[in-house]
Amino acid sequence: MKPADVCLAVLVAVIWGSAFVLSRIALDELSPELMTALRFIIAAIPCLFVARPKVSWPTLIAISFTLFLGQFLAQAYGIAGGVPVGLTSVIVQSQALFTIAFAAVLFGERPTRMQTVGIAIAAIGLLMICGTVGYDFSVTVFAVLMLSPVFFAVGNLLLRRAQGVAMFDLFAWLCLVAAVPLLALAVAKNGVAPTWHQLSHMSLAVLLCMLGIGLVSTCFAYWLWGRLLRDYPAAQVVPFALLVPFVGSAASSIVFGETFGRLRLAGMLTVVGGIAVMLLAKRPQPLPEAGA
Template identity: 80%
Template sequence: MKPADVSLAVLVAVIWGLAFVASRLALDELPPALMTALRFSIAAVPCLFVRKPKVSWPLLIAISFTLFLGQFLAQAYGIAHGVPVGLTSVIVQSQALFTIAFAVIAFREWPTRVQTLGIAIAAAGLLLICTTVGYDFSVGAFAVLMVSPVSFAVGNLLLRRAKGAPMFDLFAWLCLTSAIPLFALALVSDGPAPTWHALTHMSLTALLCMLALGGISTSIAYWLWGRLLRDYRAAQVVPFALLVPFVGSAASSIVFSEKFGPLRLAGMLTVVGGIAVMLLAKRPRVVPVIVE
């Protein structure tokens, strides 16, 4: 990769890591559904200037509801209900484990031995983290948070079917498709009056966090990431995502004085280590389907 593109990949990882902190600050004032709806509304502004890509509505909705709505709503709910920001950033990146697992089912892309080792390591790390659940946050919050990497993984695989679509245009319309049902969910779950009050009494801090989440972390960062994936092999780009949990955990420890016990820290490091093994391994082999 060119040095400039390496810098861009690192920048995107830093932006995504800091986004977890911005989400936590915004959730101090906004309910999860409303915060996520605002995030995607801001990121959907380019839809005023770009046409819908040549992707069918069913596919667009399916990608939107998994890659964006499901992933980020589950994240917001988990953080709002006490799951530490640093831990959340690690759990979300476990999507690599689920992506490989679902690829076996959907495309018969069997993992290599090294990737299988990485899956085992990451799974062991998740089990370690599970043993710490229930002390400082509920089992229910952790269960909902686990929807995030699963949705992320499904969205990754569905995104393959939108091959050839302009990345910036596609992500803008994915955001729009997520924002509309999320606003409806906020009105139903929180009520019209509380929703309106939260919108009209937002502090400057929350507003800046939302602008950063929608305009920078979602719109610009995803566009840059898409460009990198377009210009380079995935094996060259995807490993930079390993920086995200480290940035998220470091920023959370500074901003919120977040600390981790030995068992949870060991679990987090084990998960990241397993993901590193998976991402740095060679591509899985595809077993052809034999039609009799």
């Protein structure tokens, strides 16, 4: 990769890691549903200027509801429920484990030996983290948060159905598709008056956080990431995502003073280590067809 593109990949990781901190601040004033809806309303602004990509509505909705709506709503519920920001960033990145596992089951993409080792390592790390659940947040909240990497993984696989379209246009419309039901959910769950009160009494700090999450983290960073994936093999680009949990953990420690017990910290490092093994291993090979 060119040095400038390496810097862009690192920049994306820093933006995504910092977005977890911004989400935590925004959730002090906004409900998880409204915060997630605003994220995508802001990120969908480019839809005013770009046409809908040539992707069927069912495919567009399926990708949006998993990759965006499901993933980020579960994240918001987890953070609002007390899961530390640093831990949340690690859990979300475990999507690599689920992506490879689902691809093996659904598409016959047999994991390589090293990817299998990485899956085992990451699974052990998740079990270690599970051993710390129940002290500062509930098992239910942790279970909801674990839906985030699952939705993320399913969305990754569904994204294959949108090959050959402009990434910027696609992600803008994915944001719009997610924003509409999320706003409806916020109003239905919280009520019209409380929702309007949250919006009309939003502090400047939270407004800036939402602009950062919507425009910079969701719109700009995803566009950069899509451009890098277009110009370089995924094996060169995807490993930079390993920086996200480190940035998220470091930022949360600085901003919120978050600390982790030995078992949880060991589990987090084990998960990241397993993800590193998976991402740096060679791509899986499809299973041979019957009779071949």
